[in-house]
Amino acid sequence: MDSRYEVEFTVRGDDFLAAGEASNQIKETLVMLGVPSAISRRASVITYEAEMNLVIHAGGGILRAVITPERLTIVATDLGPGIPDLDLAMKEGFSTASDRVREMGFGAGMGLPNIKRNADVLKIDTEVGKGTTLTATVFFGRQAEQGG
Amino acid sequence: MNLKQIAACIGAEILHGEALLEKVEIERAYASDLMSDVLAFASPGTLLLTGLTNVQIIRTAQMMDIPAVVFVRGKKPQEEAVTLARSAGMPLLVSSKSMYETCGLLYAAGLSPCVIPTREA
Numbered sequence: 001m002d003s004r005y006e007v008e009f010t011v012r013g014d015d016f017l018a019a020g021e022a023s024n025q026i027k028e029t030l031v032m033l034g035v036p037s038a039i040s041r042r043a044s045v046i047t048y049e050a051e052m053n054l055v056i057h058a059g060g061g062i063l064r065a066v067i068t069p070e071r072l073t074i075v076a077t078d079l080g081p082g083i084p085d086l087d088l089a090m091k092e093g094f095s096t097a098s099d100r101v102r103e104m105g106f107g108a109g110m111g112l113p114n115i116k117r118n119a120d121v122l123k124i125d126t127e128v129g130k131g132t133t134l135t136a137t138v139f140f141g142r143q144a145e146q147g148g
Numbered sequence: 149m150n151l152k153q154i155a156a157c158i159g160a161e162i163l164h165g166e167a168l169l170e171k172v173e174i175e176r177a178y179a180s181d182l183m184s185d186v187l188a189f190a191s192p193g194t195l196l197l198t199g200l201t202n203v204q205i206i207r208t209a210q211m212m213d214i215p216a217v218v219f220v221r222g223k224k225p226q227e228e229a230v231t232l233a234r235s236a237g238m239p240l241l242v243s244s245k246s247m248y249e250t251c252g253l254l255y256a257a258g259l260s261p262c263v264i265p266t267r268e269a
Contacts, residue, residue, distance in 0.1 A: 017228055020207030027211065037192065037213060044211040045187045052204075105200045105208075110184030117188070 005033065005067040011051055013060035013080075016104060023047040026065045026074075033067060039140055042118040043072050046136045049111040050076035056101050057081070058132065074136045082128040090116060149174055149259060151216055151239055154195065157257045158243045158250050160218060164230060165239025172215050172239060176260040179220075179251050183208045190214060191262050195254075199247055203228040210236055220247045 007029055009022035026047050030040040047063065054061040058080030066073045083089045090112050097107025116122050119136035126132040152169035155162060162169065178190040179197035183204060186196060192213040198205055199220050206229050209217055215238065219225055222244040225233070233240050243250040255261070 017203060020204060020211075024207065024210055041192060041211070041213060048207070048211045049184065049187065104202050104204055105181055105183035105198075106204070108182045108184050110182070110188055114184055114188050 003068060005029070006064070008062060008064045011054040011060050011063050013055060013058060015055060015060075019052055019055040020048060022063045023051045026063075029065070030067070030072070035067075035072070035140065039072075039138060043074070043138050045118045046074050046115050046138070049115050050074060050134055050136070052106055053111055053134075054078055054080075056097055056106060061131075070140060072138045072140070074134075074138075076134040077131070078133075079131040082130055082132055083124070083126040084128050086124060086126060149257065151195075151241070153257075154218075154254065154259070155241055158218070158241075158245060158253050160241040160243045163219075163225070163240040163242055164234055165216070165237070168237065168239050174215070174259065176262055177251070177254055178262045179247055186212060186214075189262055189264055194262055195259070197243075197247060197250060197254075199223060201225045201229060203232055205229060206232045206236065206238065209238060215239070216241065218243055218250065220245065220250045 011022055027040055027044045030043055051063055054076055058078035061078030064075040088094050092113045093109040095107045095109035101107040115136055120139045121137040123135045150170050151172040154174060174195045175193055177195040177197060180186050181199050186208050190212050194214055195216055196209055196214045197218045197220055201223050218241045220243045
């Protein structure tokens, strides 16, 4: 593949019909570039959960994927409310999602834990009232599934 | 089992993908109404059974390389979900039985579950 491939999508807040389109396009890009399916699936969980967070919590944002021969980096940036207690948000089962979101099958408090489980490196910069930037990296050389 | 055998086993209605049924081999199944759980626990090639009907079910299936979805309790997926599944070439089945009975029939027929990793305390 080329040395660097970058795609960027604007994700609209509360648009549950379009939610997932960006993640699907990123997945198709990974498949087109010949990334192994085990890796592209891990990447898909990260992008999809991050995209849903933009839709559900942040009022939308930007989802960016940077692909090099060694790694995939997903960056989700928003100007939403920020995460007051990041340690709590990383716990399985903790969620601030609305009943409407839960009725759609989300808001079970698994989003950030799922991202953490599938990322080799995860960094979350968040400030209440200003927004959140999530940066997750998946290395292509490391194909084994990460535990817990 | 292929999807045609699965459809016969649970008496499912085929909403879309009749021509694909014999070509899609299914080794295991995962049943959930929580999409993040599907993202956490479903293995590739898993059949998804759910009682939810929105378009995000199909998105979730796409992300996890899930080849087909069974909607239980006779629930029909929303139009947007069917449209997306058609464009993705993903067969959709509807079981008029409950989640429990649908799963029970498939389990009894030899369809394996997904392996859930041991949870941290």
